[in-house]
Amino acid sequence: MTSTDTRSPGDGRGRPDDSDPATTVMRVTDPAATTALPVIAPAEAPRSTPPPAPLAPPSAGVFRWLSPAFALLAVALLPLAAATTNPDTLDGWGLAKILGPAAWGALLCAVAACVSELWSPRPRIPMLGAATGVLILCSTGLPSVVYPVARFSTAWLLAGFTDSIAGTGVTPSGIDARFYWPAFFAQWAFFRDAGGATQLDTVLKWFPPAVVTVWTIGIYALARSMLGGSRAPWAAAWLFVGLNWIEQDYFSPQATGIVLMVTVLTFVLGPLATRRTDSAGVPGWPPPHPGAKRLPFLRRWMVSAMTPPNRPTLPPRQLLLIYFCASLCLLAVAPEHQITPFAIVGQLVLLAVVGRFRGRGLVLVGVVAIVVFILIAGREFWINQLGLIIGSGDQGALQEGVANRLLGDTGQVDVKYLRIIVPGLTWLLAIAGAWTYWKRRRDLVPIGLAVVPMGFAAVQSYGGELILRIVLYGLPILAILGTDALRALVRSRGRWMEGVLAVGMAVLFGVLVLIRGGNDSYQVIYPAEVAMYRQVVAETPKGEAIAPLSGLGPTGVVGLKDHPGRGNNDACKSLADEPLVCVDADAPYVIVSFTSVEKEGVYLNGRKPGWSLAVLQQLVASGKYVVTHQDGFNWALRRVGG
């Protein structure tokens, strides 16, 4: 009964059982004065005591200071970690083996800062955010802290791409196929020119923790939409950081592509999210009458597919702003990276088919952006290198991405097995989470979002990198589903499980440091190497080729336009394989080698220590080259006679 019901049985008796409790607390001071309305006896006597005061929020107690103290301690330990870590002693086990107690202590303190704030009776969002930032700095960002400059030869090469666009604003042709997707390089060339900088060394160094922070913000927003609650989204963000061993967060178009992809996903699973419901808001399409026979399966699906999704409860202008931003991301990702647009459009198609977001035109925008960009802007690419798009068919992605990489010494091989085990466990946890999610919401779409990128394996050739991309594109959703499974575990087993998970988190981040730093013996770069390469480029006449002994080190960080490399040579893929034979076939003007090349040979390819110096001596003894620079394993040779 509602307060508008003024009907009375007419016998002067009220219907106390049917009265609205909200109206019964109104005190009737003089029933005789309100003759226009039937007098309804109060259901209970008016309270004489004041209502109890609301419960005071629980006191944070020691937790108020615990998390900030751990976070500050973690940050304070980082300079000590940098001072006590010696990259010269890196071997096949990589970074984890050379880290001292200070670095591990910083990582443990960062984990403790996160966990203690999450355990607090009143977790503070700013503190959780700060603790997450410290956690990223002490795990993903640890190499940025302990190494003098950015690691990864690829990051330096991509900085060289940026360098070749800076100043002129024109993309050079005939250098590298990646220039056909120039948005990232053009963007940073613009930033570099606008900032008046001449190189991006500092950006390269701090790019990984910065971009992972941005990704993590997206995961947190996604998890808030999918999981709800105030603590689970943070756990999802940490799980994502802990499982993100794939290391595509260096200075690269892929890293920015993931930012755009997560942004679009956050929009469609957050403010644009909706479900197909009946007019009462019940998900699905119930039978028309209770007890009536259900419609045939195909018809139920047709009805469901043709029912427009509900409209999100947002003001029109906010919806339009979100459409605009999502479209902008979809348009931006097309010239940014080769396969990220396919990942996001695939996920959008799935969500559109099941009616999970408003604004299905976004799918059209994404498809048009990809098709127009590839067909028109990338015409030169597909006309000349069609095989790269449709796949060479030489080797499967699994063979190339996993089996062919199990090389190296014991440390290398063990770390690589860990890289296989961790995604496997991630998927197992996510499948458990999908089951939990299904029981809770009768929804299997999230696990479908993680499965969509697997379609790449069937339609695209991306060499050995494809497996990594499949894991990477699915990881945001996998981490969120995994968190749902862990939350269900804690709820079913009791609070002691939280302690177990806290220990598990510390172990996970330790494993993360081990896996991510596993290749550091030959991926770490030294300032001396960068300086030598820049000097070599400055001293080499324009048009003359500079070739690395192996594709490592800061090769290509400058002078890409002026100094062509050796190009793809099937008979002699790397100078290090057969140096004299390769030089006889095609002698570059300059040959450079770095410490990383020496260590790659030792720890990955099983060569004897000092092999790169032996190559140097062979080349000099051949009479074709003279030494122009040498500092330990860093050396440069110049061709005799120009």
Place this chain on the structure above:
Amino acid sequence: MINPALDVWVWATCGLFLVLMATRAWLVETRHARLGRTTAAVKLLAASTVLTLAGLGVLLSIQGGTLLVNSIITKTDPAAAYYANIPDNTPPVAPAPGAPAPAAPAPAAPAR
């Protein structure tokens, strides 16, 4: 036959498509319509969008779509057909010599 000079029309049609989509979204979200009804303006814009999309499809098929699909189906090299039919007889663009695969090698992959 691909004519690079016609690319500008592809970009223009693409821009028109985006403008029409944006206008339609504006109308759909800001106008109060009865449940299940679509206003005439929205219907007109939807039809225009479909037409533009069809036009874009035709232009794209002329400007490379057909050649690309043909090459994939028949597993033939599109370069020969393309350079043979450039209308202004400009010298063929040399294939990027030794351009590596599009992917950057992932440094920390189960690598190497």
